[in-house]
Amino acid sequence: MAETKQVIVKVKRQAGPKEAARWEEFSLKWRPSMNVIICLRDIAENPVTRDGKKTTPVTYDSNCLEEICGSCAMLINGKARMACSALVDQLEQPIRIEPMSKFPLVRDLAVDRQFMFESLKRVKAWIPIDGTYNLGEGPRVSPEVQEKGYPLSNCITCGNCLEVCPQVNEHNQFVGAAIISQVRLFNMHPTGAMNKSERIAAIIGPGGIQECANAQNCVHACPKGIPLTESIAEVNRDAWKQALLSWLVG
Amino acid sequence: MRQPKIIVVGGGLAGLMATIRVAEAGIPVDLFSIVPVKRSHSVCAQGGINAAKNQKGEGDTVDKHFDDTIYGGDFLANQPLVKRMCEAAPGIIDLLDRMGVMFNRTPEGLLDYRRFGGTLYHRTAFAGATTGQQLLYALDEQVRRHEAEGKVKKFEGATFLSAVIDGGGVCRGICAMDLRTMEVKTFTADAVIFATGGNGAIFGRSTNSVVCTGSAQAALFQQGVDYANGEFIQVHPTAIPGEDKLRLMSESARGEGGRVWVPRNPAEKRPPKSIPEAERFYFLEEWYPKYGNLVPRDIATRAIHRIVYQEKLGIDGQPAVYLDVTHIPRETLDRKLEGILEIYEKFLGVDPRVEPMKVFPAMHYTMGGIWVNGEDQASNVPGIYAAGECEYQYHGANRLGANSLVSCIFGGGIAGRAAVKYAKNLENSAESTPAAVFDGERKRQEEKNHKLINQDGSENPITIWRELGQVMTEHVTVTRINKDLEMTDGKIRALQERYKKINLSDRTKWSNQTLNFARELENMLVLARVITLGALARNESRGAHYKPDYPDRDDANWLKTTRAKWVNNDIQLTYEPVDISLIKPRPRRYDAAK
Numbered sequence: 001m002a003e004t005k006q007v008i009v010k011v012k013r014q015a016g017p018k019e020a021a022r023w024e025e026f027s028l029k030w031r032p033s034m035n036v037i038i039c040l041r042d043i044a045e046n047p048v049t050r051d052g053k054k055t056t057p058v059t060y061d062s063n064c065l066e067e068i069c070g071s072c073a074m075l076i077n078g079k080a081r082m083a084c085s086a087l088v089d090q091l092e093q094p095i096r097i098e099p100m101s102k103f104p105l106v107r108d109l110a111v112d113r114q115f116m117f118e119s120l121k122r123v124k125a126w127i128p129i130d131g132t133y134n135l136g137e138g139p140r141v142s143p144e145v146q147e148k149g150y151p152l153s154n155c156i157t158c159g160n161c162l163e164v165c166p167q168v169n170e171h172n173q174f175v176g177a178a179i180i181s182q183v184r185l186f187n188m189h190p191t192g193a194m195n196k197s198e199r200i201a202a203i204i205g206p207g208g209i210q211e212c213a214n215a216q217n218c219v220h221a222c223p224k225g226i227p228l229t230e231s232i233a234e235v236n237r238d239a240w241k242q243a244l245l246s247w248l249v250g
Numbered sequence: 251m252r253q254p255k256i257i258v259v260g261g262g263l264a265g266l267m268a269t270i271r272v273a274e275a276g277i278p279v280d281l282f283s284i285v286p287v288k289r290s291h292s293v294c295a296q297g298g299i300n301a302a303k304n305q306k307g308e309g310d311t312v313d314k315h316f317d318d319t320i321y322g323g324d325f326l327a328n329q330p331l332v333k334r335m336c337e338a339a340p341g342i343i344d345l346l347d348r349m350g351v352m353f354n355r356t357p358e359g360l361l362d363y364r365r366f367g368g369t370l371y372h373r374t375a376f377a378g379a380t381t382g383q384q385l386l387y388a389l390d391e392q393v394r395r396h397e398a399e400g401k402v403k404k405f406e407g408a409t410f411l412s413a414v415i416d417g418g419g420v421c422r423g424i425c426a427m428d429l430r431t432m433e434v435k436t437f438t439a440d441a442v443i444f445a446t447g448g449n450g451a452i453f454g455r456s457t458n459s460v461v462c463t464g465s466a467q468a469a470l471f472q473q474g475v476d477y478a479n480g481e482f483i484q485v486h487p488t489a490i491p492g493e494d495k496l497r498l499m500s501e502s503a504r505g506e507g508g509r510v511w512v513p514r515n516p517a518e519k520r521p522p523k524s525i526p527e528a529e530r531f532y533f534l535e536e537w538y539p540k541y542g543n544l545v546p547r548d549i550a551t552r553a554i555h556r557i558v559y560q561e562k563l564g565i566d567g568q569p570a571v572y573l574d575v576t577h578i579p580r581e582t583l584d585r586k587l588e589g590i591l592e593i594y595e596k597f598l599g600v601d602p603r604v605e606p607m608k609v610f611p612a613m614h615y616t617m618g619g620i621w622v623n624g625e626d627q628a629s630n631v632p633g634i635y636a637a638g639e640c641e642y643q644y645h646g647a648n649r650l651g652a653n654s655l656v657s658c659i660f661g662g663g664i665a666g667r668a669a670v671k672y673a674k675n676l677e678n679s680a681e682s683t684p685a686a687v688f689d690g691e692r693k694r695q696e697e698k699n700h701k702l703i704n705q706d707g708s709e710n711p712i713t714i715w716r717e718l719g720q721v722m723t724e725h726v727t728v729t730r731i732n733k734d735l736e737m738t739d740g741k742i743r744a745l746q747e748r749y750k751k752i753n754l755s756d757r758t759k760w761s762n763q764t765l766n767f768a769r770e771l772e773n774m775l776v777l778a779r780v781i782t783l784g785a786l787a788r789n790e791s792r793g794a795h796y797k798p799d800y801p802d803r804d805d806a807n808w809l810k811t812t813r814a815k816w817v818n819n820d821i822q823l824t825y826e827p828v829d830i831s832l833i834k835p836r837p838r839r840y841d842a843a844k
Contacts, residue, residue, distance in 0.1 A: 015758065015760065016760050016761075031493055032493075033492055033493055033597070033598075034493060035493075035494060037494050038493050038494050041494065041712060044712050044764065045710055045712035045713055045716075046710070047755045047756075054755070055755075056755055056756040056758065056764075057755060057756055057763065057764050059761045059762075059763050060763075061285075062460055063285050063289050063290075063291070063459045063460050063461055064289075064291065064293060064294050064459045064460075065459070065460065065494055065495040065497075066294065066495065066497050066498075066593050066597075067593070067596065068293045068294060068380065068383055068589075069285070069289040069290075069291075069293050069294075069459065070288070070289055071285060071289050084494070084495075085596050085597065087597070087599075106430060106761050107430075107760060107761035108761075110761060113286075114286075117286060117288070117394070120391075120394060121394055121397070121398045124395075124398075125391060125394070126350075126391035126392060126394060126395045127348070127349055127350035127388075127391070128395065129345075129348050129349055129392070131274060132270055132271065132274060132345055132663070134341045134344070134345075135344070135345075135348065136344060137344045137347060137348075138344065138347030138348040138349075138350075140358070140359030140360065141352075141353075141355055141359055142355065142359050143354075143355045143356070143357060143359070146352055146353070146354065146355045147585070149352045150352040150354075150377060150378055150384075153352045153377075153384060153387060154380065154383070154589075156293075156383075157286075157288055157289075186350070189350045191348070191350065192350060
């Protein structure tokens, strides 16, 4: 009988935020089109380590499994990426799986990214409509603006851009590239532009756009290919303009 | 005056729309969701949203949208509310447009529209091929604004366990579990709106997200909330097979001109691009000349099954057919379909702009769901409302593409308003409910958890789930045969017995996902039986429900809604007439114009 191909996976385990971390190694049966999610499910079906010790299923976040919900971001072989699109055949083994390091740990691979949703509140990332009753059509938008805005609105709030940013650390509260890019998106929309200065004001100050040190890691880590550095440059220009204007006017 | 309070369970399109409506009425909302609402399954909707705006000058009207929807659903939907939805659809598009959705535009700056299945009109507004994501984000942003203003309180990372129902049979709130602390708590509300989505997980692998288990619906069902048309499950014709998930390839690929074909020669060995036109079998175009590749999903799915299993023409003898967009200019593909083409490229490593995609049908949508009245999304239990995919109202025996997003937003909006009205007029508010009612429910749920965590058993929940998915997919999807359905019900009952010996392999009380999954699994098994028994009883073929032994629609005996009830701890099927007051049923065929 032919030997079945094995996949060796190492998972960083941590029972809770205050518990000690440890590594566990698993040997799984290879199957075609296997991704990291299937590895974690196989472990849950038979939670036994490579050296035969019983353990618990791994806690992790996942939902859509097609890279559009933003849930399953983690570090895979040291790289911040989505677990669902991490195909085993394209990964060096043993596959090392760790939680993201820039967000509070919940358990094992699950982290708390509430900070990003709070930041969206801070910058008022919405169009302030009058109400949901019938008020007729929205403003006309040129295809040119739509083609610029649509890619920005593809942001899945996965947090990979924060994970790879050296400026996101224990010393500051930098909101990160994803949030800055949302400021650009809403300021670009004809109705959203009416509150442009409010959003710009919100993105200046502690943790705001001036924390960016131009490392440009974000744009390479984004699974949706969002032009994050362009967004930062544009919002930065607007921020300077607004600051200068308020200084001139006094 | 007393301030009423409303709970919404589920943060997809329907739940968020309901939340906005309640918040706008100035009533506080508690919004519960397993995942952060921005990660809800609505993000997976791809192709677009229907509204008869007639923006291409084709003479499209609300009545035509209404007729297409009823006809597409094989006359099983109650008609008046469907008509209201079609009337409301253009206004819903306007609203989303005002919220800033980055819809594709015409050169004049107007919304662009594409064609979709089951219609001959360009009726589908779209934002690339990620329309669901874009709509969900728009509503998520509005809810975040209400949250920032203190009108909405989110409970993300909490799962619904059961409703709190008082001695008079009135819903007074919910019992939920925090998925980190695993703490079980009750929450008081005068009305609760459920928007908990579909139940793809019952079929193991589907196009649905992980959270789409149907667990909430099943829990409510076992508390006396009726469940309608469970047997109607939509299998989408074009998905990419995968081990963990069957990833959707949107109907919009065909709406933009994509063609489905197989080589005429079953022994064909050449790569698809080098097979000449004359040697390709465009079977949908040949069999359905009027609608071609845009026949409704049930028709396309059965055609693909016929090609693969009867004609033995699957690519390389495998269960797969080509979905070909390689003849469409690259610029058009990138502007209108990039989102889905990227999925194919990422997960298969093949560029579908260059090489035809290989696809096969996959479980996709739950037409059946919580029974609601034909008026305002109210269930049979006072205080419980349902909207979106978790209820049964709008799609009859088969949903038309791009009608789900509109039904979610329409139904959510109605449910929000109706819940407000109900809560305001309630004689005895939920606050006056004796504490014992809440304590009793909480204890019942805590005991379940305690038992599951502590029991020693030999069965693994993932194994039971995978077996359930296999038997459901094989026998309760595209083709249904009574003896197989009987066998399937026996198998599910056997799984329920094995479930009693389940072992969680995790006894910790912090972020224990296995405990939550085990609880969902118990509910999935119940709902699986509702689906299977409904299919077994319905001896006809209608829409997505197809029995080769009963190949025709049988209006004399089966033009009726299945309404499952939970009686003496078991499933009882009852039936009620369908409201066909507006369009008289006629034969449904897609090989010629209607």
